[in-house]
Amino acid sequence: MKIARIEIDGETRVGVVEGDAVQPLTAGIDEVLTSADRTDLVARTAIGGPVPLSAVRLLAPVQPGTLRDYITFSEHLEGSLKLLGREAPPPEWYEQxxxxxxxxxxxxxxxxxxxxxxxxxxxxxxxxLAAVIGRPGKDLTPERAGEHIAGYTLFNDWSARDLMPPVIPVGLGPVKGKDFANTLGPWIVTADELAPFRRGDRLALEMHAEVNGVPLPGGGDTSASMGWSFEEIVAYASRGTELRPGDVLASGTCGAGCLLEYWAHLGDGAPPPLAPGDVVTLVVEGIGSVSNRVVAGVEPVPLPKARVGLPRRARPWA
Known part of the structure; x- marks a missing residue:
């Protein structure tokens, strides 16, 4: 089942997508995600009949309470580290x-x-690729975690590469380099529908990206290259805290899944950074595709540097 959030007749509703049509529902997204019998729920809450997808606007399929982004593809990590002059993932990456x-x-x-x-x-x-939680859970094992995944969607973790290096030494993450846009879509494909793509404990979905309709060279990647399975990253996320329906856990960038890796390995600045007018399309087997167009932004409002030399209180260690 493909679960979408749509705007139709000025209202936001959940819809079930089949082919080029979508069936609007009165049920909310949490109700659909947590339902033990979604087929019955759809039958009971359907509004009229299906309408063409072209007649609605697709929204992010969920507005997550939490959004965790992992880094499970070693190839992407290697490319990122190469720009920092490091040749291999740190040993800590392999531990968790x-x-x-x-x-x-x-x-x-x-x-x-x-x-x-x-x-x-x-x-x-x-x-x-991202998993969407459908059942609450805490301190899960990988064996149980799969029961808590409602389905999967695409995730575009937009990145301002030049805004990250100045704040990395502080050690608090990417800050404004990741603060401005996160695309989810086009819909959530339920876990049972992707069962034919499983290879052992991994989903094996072909993934590639396009800029202005042209696939990036290199053939993309497969989600089977993840260093941990989705069940394992869900179990890790649930340690000591509760995951709730609608929470999203993203895989991290696949190999050759961003421009940064090309810049790191080719060193010639090609492909160029994104600019207003560029259209980015992500494509994942078994789910579909999601596109966004880049538009012009604004210049930053200047801020002063930190105040220094202010009086300090006496401390026992001073």
Whole structure:
């Protein structure tokens, strides 16, 4: 089943997509995600009959309470580290699936414009797959975690590459380099529908990105290259905290899934950074595609440097 959020007749509704049509529902997204019998729920809450997809606007399929973004593809990490003069992932990467929390207020859907963030001159995209939680759970095992995944969607973790290096030494994450846009879409494909793509404990979905309709060279990647399975990263996320329906956990960027890796390995600045007018399309087997157009942004409002030399209170260690 493909679960979408749509705008129709001025209202936001959940819809079930089949082919080129969508069936609007009275049920909300949390109700659909948590339902033990979605087929019955759809039958009971359907509004009229299906309408053409062209007659509605697709929104982000979920507005997550939390959005965790992992870095599970070693090829992407190697490319990122190469720009920093490091040749291999640190040993700590192999020990646990690390993530950062992204900005849920910046979640957008298919075809929504992405403004160049203030001060950015090196705008990039990131091709990712994401799991959507359908059942609450805490301290899960990988064996149980799969029961808590409602389905999967595409995730574009837009990145302002030149805004990140100045703040990395502080050690608090990418800050404004990741604060401005996160695309989810086009819909959530339920886990059972993707069962034919499983290879052992991994989903094996072909993934590639296109800029202005042209696929990036190199053939994309497969989600089977993830260093950890989705069940494992869900279990890790649930340690000591509760995952709730609608929470999103993203895989991190696949190999050759962003411009940064090309810049790192080719060293010639090609392909160029994204610019207003560029259209980025992510394509994942078994799910579909999601596109966004880059538009012009604004210049940053200047701020002063930190105040220094202010009086300090006496401390026991002073």
């Amino acid at each position: 699936p690390v993530f950062y929390f992204s900005n849920t207020n910046a979640v957008i859907g298919p075809d929504a414009p992405v403004a160049v963030p203030p001060g950015c001159r090196m705008l990039d995209f990131e091709l990712e």
